Amino acid sequence: MHADLIAALTAIVGEGHVLTGHATAEYATDWRQRLQGQALCVVRPGSTDEVAQVVRACAAAGVSIVPQGGNTGLVEGSVPDGSGRQVVLSLRRMHAVRAIDPDNLTITVEAGCVLQNVQALVQEAGFLFPLSLGAEGSCTLGGNLATNAGGTQVVRYGNTRDLCLGLEVVTADGQVWDGLLGLRKDNTGYDLRHLFIGSEGTLGVITAASMRMVPQPAAQLTAWTAVPSLDAANALLALAHQHLASALTGFELMNQQALALVDLHYPHLRVPLWQQGPFCVLLEASDSESEAHARTLFERLLELAMEKELVLDAVIAESVQQAHDLWHIRESITLAQAAEGVNVKHDISLPISRIPAFVAETDAALHALLPGIRLVNFGHLGDGNLHYNAQAPEDMEARAFVADHEECIGEVVYRNVHRFGGSISAEHGIGSLKREKLPHYKSPVAMQLMQRIKSALDPQNLLNPGRVLVGPRTDP
Amino acid sequence: MHADLIAALTAIVGEGHVLTGHATAEYATDWRQRLQGQALCVVRPGSTDEVAQVVRACAAAGVSIVPQGGNTGLVEGSVPDGSGRQVVLSLRRMHAVRAIDPDNLTITVEAGCVLQNVQALVQEAGFLFPLSLGAEGSCTLGGNLATNAGGTQVVRYGNTRDLCLGLEVVTADGQVWDGLLGLRKDNTGYDLRHLFIGSEGTLGVITAASMRMVPQPAAQLTAWTAVPSLDAANALLALAHQHLASALTGFELMNQQALALVDLHYPHLRVPLWQQGPFCVLLEASDSESEAHARTLFERLLELAMEKELVLDAVIAESVQQAHDLWHIRESITLAQAAEGVNVKHDISLPISRIPAFVAETDAALHALLPGIRLVNFGHLGDGNLHYNAQAPEDMEARAFVADHEECIGEVVYRNVHRFGGSISAEHGIGSLKREKLPHYKSPVAMQLMQRIKSALDPQNLLNPGRVLVGPRTDP
Incomplete structure (x- = not known):
């Protein structure tokens, strides 16, 4: 057969x-x-x-x-x-470009197009495609949509779903829904687009999409600051929203432990300011006028922040290369963690206002659980998204640490995430990795609604069964 | 019983x-x-x-x-x-405020709160709630969400759905889904929030919502321009996106016929520039720095636009009162239309790039259908949303015009909307008014998916039956 x-x-x-x-x-x-x-x-x-x-x-x-x-x-x-x-x-x-429409600020492209190629195509057309993430050289736009990928520019441009105006989808019974309208307003019934986006291939197969393009900024500027606390980081974020408005395109938090690992394994990167405070924040501004304008705004913001004692010290990149180097430090945290040994990872989000209390309580609970545990906490603070990871105590073998403590650490983290009104998967999705955990942290009503939608759109349970929702398995 | x-x-x-x-x-x-x-x-x-x-x-x-x-x-x-x-x-x-969270930039409020009150509450907290529309003194946030309302600031802030981070919903079987998370990233399964938003009360009853607040701009500036054509209006929009970036908060188009009616019925409003070109465009900039900065940007933009012959003439409001007066003219079009007599209305959207061709062809078709017909065309060009309305020829009685020609005019308009890849309801929804028309213009696959979702979430068809989808009626 x-x-x-x-x-x-x-x-x-x-x-x-x-x-x-x-x-x-x-x-x-x-x-x-x-x-x-x-x-x-x-x-x-x-x-x-x-x-x-x-x-x-x-x-x-x-x-x-x-x-x-x-x-x-x-x-x-x-x-x-x-x-x-x-x-x-x-x-x-399937990686063809179906259309580029500069006047409508849209690109229509097939699902298999690699993200970096979408970015390049849009750049050639004179615009910016503002979805950017670590795997951009390999991941495809269809995968970005299926998982509603996030990345580093969400604070300004939103997640993948916010960049999508229309979809083409093959349904579970093999019909084609042509929803490739490039419209900014369309109130003709249920929003099927948003239902398929983030459904991880369990409701339909996304084959093409109409995506927004945005104007290219005239200049980008990056700053690196040491901050005295998470409360200060939050206050700095509020100040940046107020003074930079939509020019704020990046706001990345890194704790001292994360930067210590980068400094240890990649000393040539010369991590700035990391010993001056418990956290550093990387800020990026994208300006529609000029570099001089961006610099004036940035300097004013940082002066004000230092007056208010929200920032201990700061550097502003003087060149594109310097800006690139600062981002490279941020992006090296994951590699530095791997170099230090296998570790426990969590991709969580919280209301931004509750992050200081969450971190204080969860740090304390984990230190009590396992003295010497090294907490590597970094992420997109502007979106309330933390990569709250844990590394073995210095005197513990990494593999044993993960094998013996991963479950228990996860439970502490997720329980607190839940208690503080957060999400156990901010940008990575559920897949099969978190499907058993999901029902513990998501409301039974939501789980039931999701199950009903799955049954309605894929009654035979043929599309990616057992992902997102626990379903009948095909394993023997 | x-x-x-x-x-x-x-x-x-x-x-x-x-x-x-x-x-x-x-x-x-x-x-x-x-x-x-x-x-x-x-x-x-x-x-x-x-x-x-x-x-x-x-x-x-x-x-x-x-x-x-x-x-x-x-x-x-x-x-x-x-x-x-x-x-x-x-x-x-149900109009209680459940929470205001300045650090998270969210307000959580019950569904029955009148939009204007939400705006006022957010303003008191030092922020802006950027949803604004004609009915704001009477409409409720729950209604805005149920219909995914649009309004005048969509070009910058999106539709109601884009301002919503979480919902509380009573399901068709009377359970409460508490999805009031104020998170910017949450990839834990299907996006129920976006499914309920815009479903017009047919899938669940929205009882509360967590909504975004944004920083208040430091200054707002309004300009009024006469443009020589729709192509020029589109080119002006592109230029405004490039030069103002996210400071562009309004881009409203009005054709000469629309402004002629305002001038006729409300001569004291002194409509500027309306005789100088076939269209006028109202632009609004919201600046995070200062009025002086906004004015410099605006003047540079308009100079450039005049050099490129995209703008025939322009005025920039010199005071808040003048800006208010310009907006008042824009908002008086509907009343001027009513004063002229009953008329035929369409709330449509199109890819922005196709609007010039759509308008040329549809204008011609309607003039051929009914010589002397007066086409009142205005709307949110920045979102591709036109209110493409028709007034009786001067020698025809208004009621007879509507009674005899509404259907036929609608068919011409909607057929062209469909042909140019647009939507027959941009921001008003379907309700029962357009439910019979919808299947003619929406793909059968989409209609089938919507019907399946409705059956899955409201199997007894108890929630607003016969709205959006043609369903069993309760009429005898």
Whole structure:
């Protein structure tokens, strides 16, 4: 029977675009290499119509589908389970640009286009595509949409969903919904676009999207500050909102432990100011006028912040290279953590006002749980999004630390996240990694509504089953 | 049996909060006074728990519910049908502020709070709530959310949905979903918030919301320009995006016919520049620095636009009063139209780039259909949203014009909207007014998905039945 399906899929997408055996390995292993699944096959359609045919063929065979873009997700949501009975539907061949419309400030592009290529295409057209994240060289726009990716410019431009005006989606029964309208206002019924965005391939397969382009800023400026406390960091954020308004495009927090690891493993990066306070904040301003204007605003903001004792010390990058170097330090935290040894990661969000209390209480609880634990706390403070990670005490072996304490640390963190009105997944999604945890922290009413929507749009449970929601598994 | 239900509802909300007979009339008549329905009763709960009890009581009795806020909608979506068998659920008693959180830039408020009061509360807290529309003195936040209201500042701040971070909703089976998280990032499953927003009370009853507040601008400046064509208006918009960036908070288009009517009926308003070109554009800049800064930017923009021959002439308001007067002219178009006689209205949106061609072709088609027809075209060009209205030829009686030609004019307009990739309802919604038209212009796949969602979340079809989607009616 599987041979019949493979033959049917081959007839749809052509010889060479149905992979089996060893060729499927890279599609069946997740980005963090924690999960090695096994695919019945990988099918690589070249058009929306082929995607629809593939979905219909799988539905007819009762075989479930795992949609996949760049396979850079962090929650084990885009690889098949170990049953060998799931088809991976790779969108990577679909990377055409359907349209660029400068007067409407939109680009319409297929789901398999790599994010960096979308950025480049938009730049060539004279605009900015303001979605930017670590995996941008590999991840695809379809994956960004399926997981509602965040990144470093959310404080100004929002998450992926906020950049999307329309979608084309293949439904679970293999129909094509053409919702590729490039409209800023459309109140004709339920917002299907927002329902598919962030649903991690469990409700439909996104095949193309109309995305916003924004004007390129005339200048970008980056500053690095040491701050005396999280309360001060919050007050600095409020001041930056007030003085820079929409010119504020980045507001990144890093605690001393995070920067100490960067300094330890990459001393050539010369981390500024990290010993001067418990936290540093990186600020970015994108100005529509000129660098001189941006600099004046920035200097005024930082002077005021120093007067108010919100900032202990600050440097403003003097060149594009310096700005790049400062961002590079911020982006090296993850690597420095890895160099120090395996660790425990959490991608959480909170109301910004509650972050100081959350961090104080959670830090204390974890230090009580495991004296010497090193808490590496950094993230997008402007969005209330922390990467609140934990490294082994210096005298503990890293693998043992993770094996013995990951569950317990996670429970402390998530319990406090829940208590302070936060989210256990700010920007990475649920996938299969957090699906068992979700019901503990999300309201039963919300879980029930989600389950009803899943059943309504995918009654056979064929699309990425067992991701987001705990569903019937195909594992034997 | 209805007496039993009324007794049950009275037991829930208390004597005096269940209205019957004459007292229900204002709740049963729509804003434009085109529809006079009849309610079984009006029930006015005072808390979320009471709303949930009311929904459960109605569900048990098999009686459908029409949720209502300020009842200012324009598509006959918030009044009962004529059967006398629907309960109007008025949220107006629920107007408490649950929380204002300056550090998180959020306000959490109940659904029945009048929009103007939300604006005032946020202003008192030192911030701006940037949703603004004609009915703001009467409409409620819950109604704004249920219909995803737009208004005049969408070009900068988005529609109501873009200002909402979380909701509290009573579901069709009378459960309470507490989704009042004030988070900017939350990727824990399907976005229920966006599904309820804009669903016009057909999927759940919104009882409270967490909304964004934004910093107050330091200065606002308004300019009025005459432009030679729609292409020039579009080019001016692009230039304004580039030079003002996020400081651009308003970009309103008005054609000569619209301004001629204002000049005719309200000559004391002294409409500027309207005879100098086929269109005028009102621009608003909200500056985070100072009025002087805003003026410099504005003057530079307008000089450049005049060099490029995008603008024929321009005035910049010299005072807050002058700015107010210019906006008042823009807002008087609807009244001037009414003073001229009943007319045919369309609330449409299009990709901004296609507006010039759409208007040229649709103007021509309507002039061919009915020589002498006066097309009153104005709206939020920055969002691609036109109020493309038609007034009787000067020698035709207005009522006869509407009675004889409304359908046919609508068909021409909507057919072209569809052909140019637009929407037949940009900001007003579908209600019952456009529910029969919707399937002609929306894809069958989208209609089917919407129907499935409705059945999944409201299987008894108790919440605002027959609005948005054509459903079983309760009319005899």
